Amino acid sequence: MSEPALYLAFPDGVLHYVCVECDARCCRGHGMGGNMNHELRPLLTKYPALGALALQRRGSxxxxxxxxxxxxxxxxxxxxxxxxxxxxxxxxxxxxxxxFNAFTRIGNTMAVAPHFLCPLRVQVPAPPGQVEGSHARVAAAVRSSRLLDEFQLQAGAALEPSEDADSVVARETHFRDLCGAAIGREPFAAAVGRAFVAPARQEQLQRALALLLLAPRESETPDALDAIFFAIAPSLRLKLLHLKSDAILVTLLLAEQSVRRLAELAAAPLVPQAVYHLIDSLLPALRLLALGDEPMGLPQSAVKEASQMGEAPLVFAQFKILRGAEEGRPILLNLEENLHRVPELVDRTALLMEIGRRVDQARMKPGRRRRTAKS
Ligand code: SF4
Incomplete structure (x- = not known):
């Protein structure tokens, strides 16, 4: 079986790690694995009891x-x-x-993203070739790992229906290189905002920010958080490939503003893995808002399956939003018409997350997963 092309989902030379600074987080309960025709057979011969830890086998x-x-x-x-x-x-x-072992198959290309369990650092300016996250080094290690043998057995990423795999890989490569060129030079929002195709999306972004009770940050000077967003955004996008291109950009910009608000709470400056995991946890709400004027796409039974959210205004707002979803109302309009009943940030966030999870469930086809242990 031929090898896949590789797409490295991080800018060249911006990520680095130093194992001796860590307490072996990757070795604590996140699994391991490899290739039976390569390094695993000698290990299983030397330690036969290791076989009792087998979780799943796909080909070799x-x-x-x-x-x-x-x-x-x-x-x-x-x-x-x-x-x-x-x-x-x-x-x-x-x-x-x-x-660097979080794999997502996009057609005949394997996207390789870093695993943010690792306390990765961001290097600005980037010194490709001198850090662990150098493209040439990671590509060589991935190829020699034999973890891509039989890559076609891995389910492919769910893509937006109008996109094909090759154009998605080309688009993602372009975005990653944009991040590499802009890191340390300009704010994330400015660079990403320029990538919008439709000006109407800018207006939807402002409406979505208002629903999150957020005011956009205006700055022309990049800071440490901007560098982190540039470093992790290409990997985050792999969780958004089922969205239209502009909706992916809106999600990233909402994520950036949301994390900046949370950074004000933080006792210490946020590090890449904190930013990545914060965004990851907020994604259902952010993806929902990024859908703009699309309908939610929930089933007709949505109202009957409303969850118990506690206080009456919250329950009523949820009911009205789900009813609007059943009627096919555009998402932002539906939310604007009903979220005025829910003025507090905590209630809005809980409600948006609840509805976002349902919309994700309805829209994301099964089959997309990242392979390997430690994920
Ligand atoms: S998880 Fe892998 S690197 Fe860590 S101790 Fe086990 S075999 Fe060694």
């Missing part, structure tokens, strides 16, 4: 479990016993490749 690829407190090979000094005794090359491929 095997996922194995690790206990939450620490992999059975993890020593008290946070070194891997396999590496200590047999060298790094003997370790399971998923471990050797970490954190």
């Amino acid at each position: 690829l095997l996922d194995l479990a690790t206990p939450a407190g620490g992999c059975l090979f993890l020593q008290g000094d946070n070194w891997c016993r396999i590496e200590v005794q047999q060298g790094k090359a003997a370790k399971p491929a998923v471990c050797n490749l970490f954190p």
Whole structure:
């Protein structure tokens, strides 16, 4: 079987990690795995009991479990016993490749994203070739890992119906390179805002920000958060490929403004993994708002399945929004007509997340997943 093309979903040379600074987070309950025809067979021969940890096999690829407190090979000094005794090359491929082992198949291309369990740093200016997140280094490691053998067994990403895989990869590559060129030079919102195709989307962005009770940040000077957004945005977009191109941009800009509000709460400056996970947790609400004038696409039974949200104004607003969804009302208009009943940020967020999860469920076709353990 031929190898897939690679799309590295992060700008070249902006991400770096140093294992000795970490407490082996990747070795604590997130699994491991590799290729039975490569490094796993000798390990299973040397440690036959390892086979009892098998979770899933697809072709030559095997996922194995690790206990939450620490992999059975993890020593008290946070070194891997396999590496200590047999060298790094003997370790399971998923471990050797970490954190660059979050795979998403887009047609015949494999997108490779970093795993934000790792305390990655952002390097500005980027020194490609000198840091772990250098494209040439990651591409070589992915190829030699043999984790892409039989890549066609992996379910493909759910794409927006009017897009084909090749044009999506070309678009994502262009966006990633835009991030690489702009990092450290301009604010994220300015660079991403320029990428809009339809001016009407700018207006929808302002309406969505108002629904989130957010005022857009106006700044011409990039800061540390801008650098983080540029570094992680190409990876985040892999969770948004079922949306239209402009809706992906709106989601990112809403995410940026939402994180900036949360950063005011933070006792210390936000780091990339905090930003990534905050955005990831907010995605149902952000994706919902980014759909703009589309209908929600919920089934006719939506109102009957309304959840118990507590106080009467909240329950009533949910009922009216779901009723509007059943009638096919445009999303932003439907929300604008009903969210005035829910003035508090906490209630709005809970309601938007609830409805966003339902809309995600209805719109995202099954089949998209990231392979490998540690994900
Ligand atoms: S095999 Fe080694 S590197 Fe992999 S999870 Fe276990 S301790 Fe960590």
